[in-house]
Amino acid sequence: MTTITPYLTVHDAHAAIDFYAAAFGAVEVGERYEEEGRVGFAALSIDGAPLFLSDEAHEYGAWAPATLGHATGAVALTVGDVDAAYARAVDAGATVDREPSDQGDERRGWLVDPFGHRWVISTPIGATQP
Template sequence: MRLLLNIDVPDLAAAEAFYVAAFGLAPARRFGDAVVELTGAEAPVYLLRKAAGSEGAGGRLRDYGRHWTPLHCDVVVDDLDAALARAPAAGATCEGEVREAAWGRIVQLADPFGHGWCLLQFLGRGYDEIAT
């Protein structure tokens, strides 16, 4: 199985600039003027230009204000402090303080398009510290 991450955004150029600056992804391919593929993660990221107010899943209209979804993405980094400096400088909003657990450190963010993200730094054995 392969995973692809598709992210709807209202402004393709702004989204590309954000994901390159915040997470260190790199543009790879373009599919016309509505899709750009970003690489540098374990799964490719596809930014899909979709206008605010256009019809999305379940007939709902797209809204790029901060929204909640039961699915979010974690960006695993080697240095949380450095990543936390980069992401807000690129336009992310921090949504709380850095939290520490037996497995590592985590902080919640929102990108400029309303999507939730977590920056995650594993420490020690990572999730193996708490695996049963």
């Protein structure tokens, strides 16, 4: 079985963990690795989907979007109700990029989290949960 897990570098991992919990319902799983006040590794789960993150560590080539001045990619998250998830993320501090709209067979919206990472949140049309 092949899996792929986003491993995000952020400027403040402690705040990012709190944001992802508030915005996307993330829970921390496993042990967090910290050294010298920096998070070297934290594993989160968003409805069973893994997300890893760490603080910047320039000596290991780990740079956050806040330092670079831009994101280098995006994280795609499929949820049961894109409108509710999008609103929750914005309420938690994300910046609106593109409001949710019907696009092909999905309802999709784009936002930027407080740490500079872009997210595309979507729900297959007809699959929205009440």
